[in-house]
Amino acid sequence: MFFKRRPPSPTELSDAELLTRYRQQGVVADLGVLYERHMPTVFAICRKYLRPDEDAQDAVMQLFEKLLDTLRRHEVDNFPAWLHATARNHCLMILRSRQRAGPESGPVVVQFPDAAGVESVGAAHRGDDAEEQELTEARLQALEHALADLPAGQRRCLELFYLEKKCYRDIAQETGFDLGLVKSHLQNGTRNLKRHLDSSSNSSFNTNAAR
Incomplete structure (x- = not known):
């Protein structure tokens, strides 16, 4: 059996x-x-x-x-x-x-997800320390402003790729950009976003040091 x-x-x-x-x-x-x-x-x-x-x-x-x-x-x-x-x-x-x-x-507060390492905030299981929370809010605000300063095409492609998890082909279909331009917008947008955040971080450090 x-x-x-x-x-x-x-x-x-x-x-x-x-x-x-x-x-x-x-x-x-x-x-x-x-x-x-x-x-x-x-x-x-x-x-x-x-x-x-x-x-x-x-x-x-x-x-x-x-x-x-x-x-x-x-x-x-x-x-x-x-x-x-x-x-x-x-x-x-x-x-x-x-x-x-x-x-x-x-x-x-609008936070942008990881884009080639440009964001380190929002990690799981942060403590409730007030100073850490204040620092996180400052980073989030800087990230929001950096994203808003990007050219419209770069900003839209980054949002679709990282926030909405769309692939290159879906982004091209939704935006009307060809695949080459989508990839270019993502690469340039990520680089510009990181540059903007690095600049904001340095400015904040200099301001705090002068106090």
Whole structure:
């Protein structure tokens, strides 16, 4: 008599195994177990950007719905790091939409995600130290101003690539730029953004030193 071997339950699988099986079979329970493992971290990230807690909770659920499609189409190597960046970018898109809605939505600080190392703020599990929080806010403001000073084409390509996770071809289709120009805007925009931030950092250092 032969017994059919049962497939392992989601709780028995590693993150990588769950990702692979979900991408192949699309079983939502696999993704649910995977997401639940990392949900406390995701909620902590959302709370850094969104208030009240109800908004952060809503963002956590919205992100899961987003992952249902994204993780069927994309292969992810380092899931915890990827999820951290994705959760942060999701919150930033919410903040940007609030900013576009007007001042009645409350004050908004726009943060741009990692662009070849130009941003080191917003790391997970920062403490509540007041001085560190003040420094973070200053960096965020500098980043916002740097992004606003970029030429429109560079700024739009950076937003689509880093915030909305679009590929070169999607960016070209949305902006009307050819692929060569999209790549050029991304390279030049990243370089200009870093240069602007380096200049702002030096100016801030000189101001503080003169006090």
